[in-house]
Amino acid sequence: MKADLHLHSTASDGMLSPREVTLRAAGLGFSVMALSDHDCVDGICAAQETGAEAGVHVIPAVELSCGGDREIHILGYGFDPSDAVLLDFCAERARARIGRTEKMVQRLCAIGKEISLERVRELSGGVMGRPHVARALMEAGHVRSVNEAFERFLIPGKPGYEPKEDVSVREAVELIANAGGVAVLAHPMEMRRSEMVIEALVHEWKAQGLAGVEVWHPSAQNNHARFLLNLARREELLVTGGSDFHGKGTHRGDIGEGLDRWTTVEDDVAALMHAAACAGYRR
């Protein structure tokens, strides 16, 4: 069985629509997938409809940005995508992202890298993020690639960067649990912390309701994945895997990238679905 539990679409910063992502997953032989857009659940319905036609089971998912300056991402799975509190939260995050993007555009204009908020909005189509700002910078000829835009302007310490408002892991985990889902720590290696610190954080967040760790992700080299797998087993946390697909020509690879090492897909997906079903009953 093939599964990919971390995919992005045009509802946030991916290049393909939810329908296109789902059809691509089906075409590549995946039978389970999760559309996990940043701070956004708008694409789930279309992905599920397409999945029903194409023979892919689509698990409702979301990737919530936590930690302000620090890239701490919490994945939610198996929640009710029409949960009013979750929808309100996402709407508020989307609004905040517009204000933040406006600040980044102003900062860039101030150093002569002129782009317009309107153009970034057009390029986004959904929830706005730095990749859309990067694409606008490239289109305007200020940089040659999205990666160059990030490196020169859009990462902490660079002149175009503006942090997101801080959302705590506790808040994200509770939001997902209250919507009937389970919370999983996305790509732990991307937090750029030592193994010791990751261990301590995961332990702390588990006490706050964190239910799993994304062990299989392109950012985890084999030794990292081994460390994360041991940590998950020791803490009795769910194990998940995802490619973090954003579309062709982005910083990530294709659907399924980095997941050939994930040998316990069937058991891990079953455990995730079971945990989500149990979370749902608690409401």
Ligand code: AMP
């Ligand atoms: P934001 O949510 O607006 O802070 O943007 C973060 C997103 O930018 C991440 O989820 C990635 O998809 C993307 N990203 C991060 N670094 C890069 C990079 N070097 N090149 C392209 N995209 C990136």
Ligand code: FE
């Ligand atoms: Fe992204």
Ligand code: FE
């Ligand atoms: Fe992420």
Ligand code: ZN
């Ligand atoms: Zn992601």
